[in-house]
Amino acid sequence: MAASEEPSKQRNSQERPQRIQDRIYDRLFHNYIWQSVFRSGYPSTPRNQMLAIATNIFLHLHPTRLHRTHVKITYTYCLGGLAFFMFLILTVTGVLLMFYYVPSTDRAYTDVAALETNVEFGMLMRNLHRWTGHAMVILVFLHMMRVFYTGAYKPPHEFNWVVGVILLVLTLLLSFTGYLLPWDQLALWAVTVGTNMVGSAPYLGDEVRLVLLGGYEVGEGALIRFYTLHVLALPLLAAIFMAVHFWRIRRDGGMAEPL
Numbered sequence: 001m002a003a004s005e006e007p008s009k010q011r012n013s014q015e016r017p018q019r020i021q022d023r024i025y026d027r028l029f030h031n032y033i034w035q036s037v038f039r040s041g042y043p044s045t046p047r048n049q050m051l052a053i054a055t056n057i058f059l060h061l062h063p064t065r066l067h068r069t070h071v072k073i074t075y076t077y078c079l080g081g082l083a084f085f086m087f088l089i090l091t092v093t094g095v096l097l098m099f100y101y102v103p104s105t106d107r108a109y110t111d112v113a114a115l116e117t118n119v120e121f122g123m124l125m126r127n128l129h130r131w132t133g134h135a136m137v138i139l140v141f142l143h144m145m146r147v148f149y150t151g152a153y154k155p156p157h158e159f160n161w162v163v164g165v166i167l168l169v170l171t172l173l174l175s176f177t178g179y180l181l182p183w184d185q186l187a188l189w190a191v192t193v194g195t196n197m198v199g200s201a202p203y204l205g206d207e208v209r210l211v212l213l214g215g216y217e218v219g220e221g222a223l224i225r226f227y228t229l230h231v232l233a234l235p236l237l238a239a240i241f242m243a244v245h246f247w248r249i250r251r252d253g254g255m256a257e258p259l
Contacts, residue, residue, distance in 0.1 A: 061250045079143035083171075084242060086136035090174075093129040094231065103179070103227035105220050108183035133175055140171045161214045162246040163241055177230040180223060191217050191226070 028034065043052040050064040100122065101116045102108065115122040144164060147153055153161035180191045195218070201211035214221020 020136075061247055063250055066209065076146040079139055079146055080245075083136055083139040083143055086132050086139060087242070090129060090130045090136065093125055093132065094235075096125055097129060103181070103224050105183065105223055108181065108223060112182045112184075133178060137171055137175055140168055144168055151248065156252050157248075160245060160252065163245045163248065167238065167241050167245060170234055170241065174230065174234050174238065177234060178224045180218070180226045181230065183223065186222065188218055191222065195222075 043049040053059045053062055053064045100119055101111045115126055180187045195209050195212055199205045214225050
């Protein structure tokens with residue numbers, strides 16, 4: 001009897017921690033408060049895992065299933081995400097630069113010069129904004145190349161490819177409109193050449209050039225228009241199309257599989 005009782009005691013002593021864990025689990029996840037927040041239950045089954053994604057206000061844009069290759073790190077991994085990160089840096093540094101810049105032909109050049117010489121870390125802030133803008137253009141272009149050469153623009157991703165092309169155009173326009181803001185000789189003549197190219201377009205070229213410049217030459221009207229486009233209109237459009245772009249990636253089942 002003593003020999004048979006010892007295994008049962010050992011079994012009970014081994015099962016006691018498991019019972020305590022089960023009680024703690026029930027108290028934490030099987031109570032009224034938890035179930036009022038998480039209707040689908042703890043995601044311990046494939047069904048509950050899918051419901052946890054589909055019914056969550058933050059995660060419902062994500063697909064409930066991903067292909068294995070979507071989480072594999074490759075040499076083109078996250079080019080689009082890096083471009084979006086550049087956009088965030090540009091937004092932060094651009095807002096900081098707006099505190100020290102007035103879009104006027106009388107003050108634009110002197111404000112930029114004062115930013116680099118009188119403001120602490122002003123040159124770092126301006127150069128970070130400029131080089132991040134260059135990096136964003138390069139990353140978006142490389143991202144488009146990756147999508148094209150891997151055939152990721154094919155159905156069901158053809159709509160998102162069009163959105164990506166629009167984002168590429170907006171990125172180039174953001175870079176171009178920011179070129180005039182320092183109001184130096186390089187900016188003045190670069191924008192003169194660019195707007196003359198626009199004016200050479202057939203049919204509506206001259207009208208579009210007039211709207212961009214606010215006159216017949218690069219001056220005060222052009223500076224205020226480029227400033228408004230650069231800090232308000234184009235970033236807002238880019239943010240909207242980025243949201244649509246990310247949403248469609250998720251709704252289409254994640255990134256396209258490789259060929």
